[in-house]
Amino acid sequence: MASRFDVRRQTGFTTIAMICFFALYLPIVTLVVYAFNSGNSIAVWEGVSLRWFYQAWNNSQVVDAAIRSLQIALVAATIATIVATMAALATTRTKPYPGLGFKYAFINQPLMVPEIVTAVALLIFFSRIKIWTGYSGLGYLMAAHTAFCIPFAYLPIRARLESMDLSLETAAADLYATPWKAFRRVTFPLLWPGILAGLMLAFVISLDDVVITEFVKSGGQDTLPTYMLGQFRRFITPEINAISTVFLLISILIVTVFFFISRKKDHE
């Protein structure tokens, strides 16, 4: 008997898909492998060593940039998640009211404008404020990062809220809970996977940003990505591979947690 006819099959699709997965991972794997090269080259393999990881660890520029990246990402992601949670509470589970559409558009605005345009706009705006106030600290980068992190934090929180029933909060209010108490005791325990997902997403987005940071930063304010971008102009050693590998590991870790939190919700 002939094998069952598979209606889903399309000739060649599986092959192309396999090529895609291979092509997606080959460069990343190459990058990671050469981070362990003992030679000076990112092209000629000379043996396994951890010297480039040591070198990066002892490079004060790299460490400073990494700390700065983490500081900015922590502040930006935390503030963005708090205000995005509030905004999500204000824009879900309601009948349409005047200004609701405007809020959606406004909150998602940073996603719709090309990054380079926002970067230029912030360069112009902040350079003026720097002259007026004389302040040139990390605050500008934190403010810029917070703004573009808000939509990323907002989306998973809103998605989670929309799948939640209002009746529990109504019950809490009937039992004379204040709105804050109802939020803390009822809404938050149900909402936290969404909030955590939003926080992590915002954190990764802030950590990854190159373009806006490159335009907004003052002298000596390199983050890890802008430091790496600067290095590409010079002779590249596997040190960059080593930094990338660590960076990659952190991202993968966060994304893995995020992926399983958001998937779990779907299967519940």
Add this chain to the structure above:
Amino acid sequence: MASAEQVAEEAERREIRDRWLLSAPALIIIFLAATGPLLIVVIYSFLTPGPYGGVVWKFSTDGWLSVLMQRDIFDDTLAFADAHLSIFWRSAKLSFLTTILTLLFGFPTAYFIATRPARQRDIWLFLITIPFWTNLLIRTFAIQEVIRNEGLVNTVLIKLGIISQPIQMMFTDFALMVGMTYVYLPLMVLPLYASMEKIDFRLVEAGYDLYANRFQVLRRVIIPLVKPGIIAGSILVFIPALGAYVTPRVLGGSKNMMLGSLIELQFGQGRNWPLGSALSLSLMAIVMVALLFYVRSVGRRDGAHG
């Protein structure tokens, strides 16, 4: 005494007010550090460039004029600014080709994932999600290591004896296209998958019952069903590709400029902030047109089925 209706109305008004207060911090931050500064760019595009960067507060349309035209420094006549136009053209062309390439590779990949058994799907999807959230700079650097002269491709080809001299790929339009296709592929696969996940395969079966061959089923049944995903994916790839800054800077070198680098140049060595502002707004205008096209085509679809 207040009637029940008035009480209800009052409660509703209070709720709307509370909802505005609750969303105010997010709206204010975005206004201060994203939307507001965009309005300042509009003002700057109509000013006169300062001698060392910055602007002089004197109205001028030269910024906008020089997006398309070039004033001859000797006799003050106007001519088309070939350099700018060719950069606009190159950016549009490369972004379009990138969109097509990601679609050609992404469509079968998304289809492959969508037709796996439910348990396997998560794993394949996860494999697409990881590069999606990996730093763009790192991915660009990774693809550079593959296509550079001493890179993986050339080394392997030389070892196999197929070529004797490395093929120069870096700093060409080809490198840019490969690089952008590589970094933006997940942006195409994810929305495509989202719409393929919902395909009702009984429709495909019906197609075969009516003696359609595989290609006809693909063209007449599957592609029309996933059209929203195709449009969403294309928009998600085309827009960032058009304004790409990192990938052209790392892979393209200084000769093959794209819009992003041209804009940066005006704020760096070029010292022409009004022109840079006008160029940024032109880029934004193109993006807005693309988004409008997207909203309209999705809206029409919803209308037809609703």
